[in-house]
Amino acid sequence: MAGSALKRLMAEYKQLTLNPPEGIIAGPIDEENFFQWEALITGPEDTCFEGGVFPAQLTFPHDYPLSPPKMKFNCEMFHPNIYPDGRVCISILHAPGDDPMGYESSAERWSPVQSVEKILLSVVSMLAEPNDESAANVDAAKVWREDRDGFNKLAEKLVRKSLGLPQ
Amino acid sequence: MPMMFLDRMPLPRMKTYTMLSLMLLASAVFHAHQVTVQVLEEPESVFDSDRKNASNVTDSVEFQPSNTTDSVITFLGVMVDDPWCIWTLINMAYCCLILLGKGIQRLVFGDLRVSEQQHIKDKFWNFVFYKFIFVFGVMNVQYMNEMVLWCAWFSVLGFLHILVQLGKDRFEYLSFSPSTPRWTHIRMLSLLASILLTSLALLTLCTLVGLHAGLNTFAFMAAECVLLTVRTLYVIVRYSIHLWDFNKKGVWENRGSYMYYTELVFELAALSVDFCHHLHMLLWGNIFLSMASLVICMQLRYLFHEMQRRVKKHKNYLRVVHHMEANYPMASYDVIDSNIDDCAICWDKMEAARVLPCNHMFHNSCLRSWLEQDTSCPTCRTSLSDSRSSSSSQAEELTETVPDTPEATTPNRQQRNHFFHFDGSRYMPWLPSFSVEVTHTQLLGAEPQLQQSIQTSQLDSMARQVQSMFPHMPINVIMDDLRVTRSVEITIENILDERLLPAPSAQLSRTGSQPSETLSTQVSTSSSTDDSMIFYAGGDIADGAFLDNDEVLHSSLPDTNSAENVLESFGSRFSKCPTEREVILQKRKESLVQQARKKYMAKRHRQSNSGSECCQQGELQSTGSSSSSNQHMGEGDCESRRRNTLEQRRSAMYLAARQRLESQNGLS
Ligand SMILES: [Zn+2]
Ligand SMILES: [Zn+2]
Numbered sequence: 049m050a051g052s053a054l055k056r057l058m059a060e061y062k063q064l065t066l067n068p069p070e071g072i073i074a075g076p077i078d079e080e081n082f083f084q085w086e087a088l089i090t091g092p093e094d095t096c097f098e099g100g101v102f103p104a105q106l107t108f109p110h111d112y113p114l115s116p117p118k119m120k121f122n123c124e125m126f127h128p129n130i131y132p133d134g135r136v137c138i139s140i141l142h143a144p145g146d147d148p149m150g151y152e153s154s155a156e157r158w159s160p161v162q163s164v165e166k167i168l169l170s171v172v173s174m175l176a177e178p179n180d181e182s183a184a185n186v187d188a189a190k191v192w193r194e195d196r197d198g199f200n201k202l203a204e205k206l207v208r209k210s211l212g213l214p215q
Numbered sequence: 216m217p218m219m220f221l222d223r224m225p226l227p228r229m230k231t232y233t234m235l236s237l238m239l240l241a242s243a244v245f246h247a248h249q250v251t252v253q254v255l256e257e258p259e260s261v262f263d264s265d266r267k268n269a270s271n272v273t274d275s276v277e278f279q280p281s282n283t284t285d286s287v288i289t290f291l292g293v294m295v296d297d298p299w300c301i302w303t304l305i306n307m308a309y310c311c312l313i314l315l316g317k318g319i320q321r322l323v324f325g326d327l328r329v330s331e332q333q334h335i336k337d338k339f340w341n342f343v344f345y346k347f348i349f350v351f352g353v354m355n356v357q358y359m360n361e362m363v364l365w366c367a368w369f370s371v372l373g374f375l376h377i378l379v380q381l382g383k384d385r386f387e388y389l390s391f392s393p394s395t396p397r398w399t400h401i402r403m404l405s406l407l408a409s410i411l412l413t414s415l416a417l418l419t420l421c422t423l424v425g426l427h428a429g430l431n432t433f434a435f436m437a438a439e440c441v442l443l444t445v446r447t448l449y450v451i452v453r454y455s456i457h458l459w460d461f462n463k464k465g466v467w468e469n470r471g472s473y474m475y476y477t478e479l480v481f482e483l484a485a486l487s488v489d490f491c492h493h494l495h496m497l498l499w500g501n502i503f504l505s506m507a508s509l510v511i512c513m514q515l516r517y518l519f520h521e522m523q524r525r526v527k528k529h530k531n532y533l534r535v536v537h538h539m540e541a542n543y544p545m546a547s548y549d550v551i552d553s554n555i556d557d558c559a560i561c562w563d564k565m566e567a568a569r570v571l572p573c574n575h576m577f578h579n580s581c582l583r584s585w586l587e588q589d590t591s592c593p594t595c596r597t598s599l600s601d602s603r604s605s606s607s608s609q610a611e612e613l614t615e616t617v618p619d620t621p622e623a624t625t626p627n628r629q630q631r632n633h634f635f636h637f638d639g640s641r642y643m644p645w646l647p648s649f650s651v652e653v654t655h656t657q658l659l660g661a662e663p664q665l666q667q668s669i670q671t672s673q674l675d676s677m678a679r680q681v682q683s684m685f686p687h688m689p690i691n692v693i694m695d696d697l698r699v700t701r702s703v704e705i706t707i708e709n710i711l712d713e714r715l716l717p718a719p720s721a722q723l724s725r726t727g728s729q730p731s732e733t734l735s736t737q738v739s740t741s742s743s744t745d746d747s748m749i750f751y752a753g754g755d756i757a758d759g760a761f762l763d764n765d766e767v768l769h770s771s772l773p774d775t776n777s778a779e780n781v782l783e784s785f786g787s788r789f790s791k792c793p794t795e796r797e798v799i800l801q802k803r804k805e806s807l808v809q810q811a812r813k814k815y816m817a818k819r820h821r822q823s824n825s826g827s828e829c830c831q832q833g834e835l836q837s838t839g840s841s842s843s844s845n846q847h848m849g850e851g852d853c854e855s856r857r858r859n860t861l862e863q864r865r866s867a868m869y870l871a872a873r874q875r876l877e878s879q880n881g882l883s
Contacts, residue, residue, distance in 0.1 A: 061789075071811075075800040079797060114588060211808065212812070
């Protein structure tokens with residue numbers, strides 16, 4: 049299985065290198081293990097995460113692309129759809145079979161035609177527009193709903209942190 | 216306890232152990248020699264008692280009453296007979312085995328990874344446990360020499376089992392990497408081949424022993440041997456398939472089924488051999504209602520379940536294959552030729568493909584492995600199960616609510632978190648019908664118009680397909696056109712006939728590079744006047760420093776274009792060498808972060824004093840200077856010396872800048 053996954057990952061890496069989406073970089077950190085990637089995601093413009101560069105880790109299964117990769121932010125994040133430990137909870141990362149939240153129809157779940165690029169773009173749009181209905185981080189969802197200014201301030205802090213700037 | 220002992224077995228202890236064993240052996244040899252000398256001097260007393268044990272040796276060797284042969288035989292007799300000597304010998308044998316293992320590990324595997332260590336540890340204790348049960352529970356061994364023989368036999372087998380396990384783990388690990396040196400593969404394969412040969416030799420040995428000791432002993436001995444052979448063969452075959460596939464360009468259409476059947480055959484073979492072996496133990500040993508029987512029953516149950524699971528999986532596989540062959544015909548050559556798309560699952564070229572009812576095409580093997588776990592088209596999510604009739608009736612029902620033109624569906628979409636139903640067959644017979652629960656998954660930076668539009672992965676993939684041919688076209692323009700035309704071909708024609716032009720404000724266009732801005736202006740920065748500081752400031756900030764100079768901050772404002780150039784200069788090539796790829800990736804990441812910092816600082820600055828006119832002048836200067844910072848990395852000694860002085864000045868400015876920034880934040 050790993051052979052075809054490797055080929056596909058190589059193709060995706062190549063495409064992401066030659067034709068990268070704006071503000072997104074992704075690739076294997078150490079090519080000894082091609083199934084472990086790191087991605088940098090720039091916070092989308094005109095949102096509270098604007099300008100931040102957030103590192104995330106992508107772990108691919110052996111039967112990729114039949115199963116989705118797992119994604120986890122390596123930096124501190126405060127977002128309704130990101131678990132406190134950094135795991136990202138969006139529908140595109142869920143295999144059609146499992147449905148931990150019970151909210152999603154299978155149409156927007158993982159399928160082999162999805163790709164790393166699409167995942168990362170979805171994550172960017174998730175940063176832009178949190179979906180507080182299926183919250184992975186209940187606190188963040190609450191702040192997002194009830195105290196938008198407070199949320200923006202926290203996000204600003206994270207942005208500065210991600211850039212290595214003093215608080 | 217034993218686990219902890221094994222944990223603490225580093226090399227120095229191995230060394231002392233070897234030394235100790237050698238010393239013990241030497242003393243045993245010395246002891247035996249003494250005894251031999253004694254015996255030869257007075258042959259009547261001791262020699263007779265030794266003869267019984269040494270008879271095997273004496274029988275096989277042509278007995279000649281010469282002095283040396285005599286003494287060797289006596290010596291061997293003493294070695295085997297004396298309890299202390301025999302234990303030293305056994306100990307020495309184990310020491311050799313461990314040393315051999317260490318040697319092979321060094322030669323073939325190098326350092327073991329943590330998971331590999333864990334695996335062999337598990338394997339080892341599992342093996343020891345079951346063989347203990349076997350020797351004492353099932354065989355009920357009474358005699359010392361019998362036990363020693365069984366132990367020796369299982370030690371060798373266990374050793375080989377562990378090596379195979381290690382080989383399997385390492386193979387799986389190596390298959391994660393596209394750039395394993397050929398030499399590593401050769402070493403691995405030759406190790407596996409020699410294990411295979413050894414296991415075959417052991418099998419012959421079983422047969423020889425079995426001729427003397429009977430069928431049961433043969434079966435017991437052979438079972439483990441056959442298991443070993445099967446496992447080794449399995450790893451070798453998988454390895455070869457992997458190597459063959461990876462070194463082959465393009466797709467190997469039958470790879471999937473080869474892989475599948477080797478896996479199936481070998482797994483089932485190993486399971487059934489193991490099952491028979493356990494059953495044999497249970498029935499032969501007369502050990503009902505003992506601990507051993509309980510353990511064996513548990514194992515039997517587990518093996519049975521595994522076999523059942525495997526067979527079930529195979530049935531599913533056959534069902535899928537049958538379903539595929541019955542319902543999805545192979546695409547004709549014309550269709551494949553006219554189809555410029557790659558297979559959406561593996562991204563490889565299509566040479567042969569199956570066509571789904573929704574007209575999407577995939578490789579035979581790709582489609583099969585997907586259908587094993589899901590029953591919808593990967594691209595458009597059309598359900599492929601037999602319940603097509605029900606879904607189409609549902610779609611008909613929904614058409615009443617969906618207006619005729621696709622554009623008119625947008626009002627529906629604007630109410631978020633509602634069901635959205637789309638009946639594609641109204642527009643084109645092959646378009647899917649589906650229903651989507653809408654959540655917010657718009658692409659970033661897309662035009663608002665795009666955000667409201669139908670977002671199917673199909674449209675997206677069509678657009679991508681078009682864009683791959685016309686990289687200068689922004690994806691949103693393509694998407695808009697596709698939404699009207701609903702056909703890749705027509706959109707392509709539109710672009711070719713220039714009916715479709717890239718919009719000037721296209722945000723997603725990533726190809727607008729301005730190569731004219733690659734100025735190298737850092738030449739004049741060696742002087743340390745304030746003027747020149749302004750000049751290189753753009754590049755400076757890019758390295759992550761904060762600057763206290765007003766003009767400097769201005770100058771860093773709007774030079775995203777040039778920074779993009781930097782990115783593109785890295786991104787525009789995909790190196791063949793893995794280490795170079797890693798380096799380039801690292802550089803790209805750094806420059807992204809630097810650019811983001813710069814932007815952030817600029818934004819801050821803009822916020823704090825928004826009415827600035829001198830901005831424009833700084834702009835002009837900076838576009839050139841910042842682009843030079845990354846492109847001229849390390850261009851010689853002169854450059855690096857300059858950089859050093861820069862570094863010092865920068866750190867001084869950094870402190871000042873931080874203070875300034877803090878005060879700014881206080882204001883805004
Ligand atoms: Zn394929
Ligand atoms: Zn389809």
